[in-house]
Amino acid sequence: MxxxxxxxxxxxxxxxxxxxxxxxxxxxxxxxxxxxxxxxxxxxxxxxxxxxxxxxxxxxxxxxxxxxxxxxxxxxxxxxxxxxxxxxxxxxxxxxxxxxxxxxxxETVDVTLPTSRRPAGSRHPLTTLAEDIADVFVALGWEVAEGPVVEAEWLNFDALNLGPDHPARTMQDTIWAEPAENHVVLRTHTSPVQARTMLTRTPPIHVVCPGRVYRTDPYDATHSPMFHQVEGLVVDEGITMAHLKGTLDHFAAAMFGDGITTRFRPSYFPFTEPSAEVDLICWICRGVNSEDCRTCRGEGWVEWGGCGVVNPRVLTACGVDTDRYTGFAFGMGIDRTLMMRYAVSDLRDLFEGDVRFSSAFGTEL
Incomplete structure (x- = not known):
């Protein structure tokens, strides 16, 4: 080799x-x-x-x-x-x-020179929509009621027939203020405003209550620990579900256009009895071509909020004579209504503070 x-x-x-x-x-x-x-x-x-x-x-x-x-x-x-x-x-x-x-x-700019262009400002769409909603009910003769966001436990839960063992009172759902023995929470809904109104006024009562509420929800495209609700309350003689249905049909038409109606589905809420979920007929397909509609996903209806006849226990807790008066209440998310009206896909866009988002809505007087 x-x-x-x-x-x-x-x-x-x-x-x-x-x-x-x-x-x-x-x-x-x-x-x-x-x-x-x-x-x-x-x-x-x-x-x-x-x-x-x-x-x-x-x-x-x-x-x-x-x-x-x-x-x-x-x-x-x-x-x-x-x-x-x-x-x-x-x-x-x-x-x-x-x-x-x-x-x-x-790219040097002389900042001492007077500007020749002033960009137009804009209001936040949530503020504008909340005022538009209030205007709808003021036009009906209602009043706008407000209350604190830091609320007493009794007004947030007990007065509304949510008992001591109700799961909504746990730390997994409610943000409690320290120390715990003070029994103070960040309100989980605007219903305490209704309780305060009934405690301080004599029926007839017609109020709408918009405002911020807080829950321990995650922060993602469809949830937020801080969001906005609008609730309505009527307490008067002879109030029935028919009055509630007519009011919500008028409200829906004001928000989504003429011809938009509501339907009720039986549900349960501690502060109303009977209770119902409120659905809107789809404002895109009007329930006609619902199979191809991306808004209602073939259902023909879109969930909007909850409502019902005020539970007599709530009226009694707030000092209202249940033998003489009845009432109805409803609640909707202002954020959800805005997203539905303008096809906003991500809830976080409402709270990120990007002026480009708000500027698209302009200024409404």
Missing amino acids: SGPNSSYDPVEVTPLRADQVEEMREQAFAAIAAAGDLAELKQVRLDHAGDRSPLALANREIGALPPQARKEAGQRVGQARGAVQQAIAARQAELEVQAEERMLVD
């Missing part, structure tokens, strides 16, 4: 000769020095340091050399490539400084 030919004198591949590698490096240096801006330098990087550059192609030829010649050729090409990369980095730093200096000169 013959051994390796250690006396073999390799013939170097042409692109790997010292003079050829030096020429490639000098060409790269010249191109780098000639680059006048970052865009030109980017092209130089591709031409002289990219995968198809002369030095990169020469580096691929090293594998074709015999073992004795690879080390020297590899060092030669590697040093040249490293020098080119360093030159590019140095030139990029210089050009970035020059670009920043030009930008400071070209």
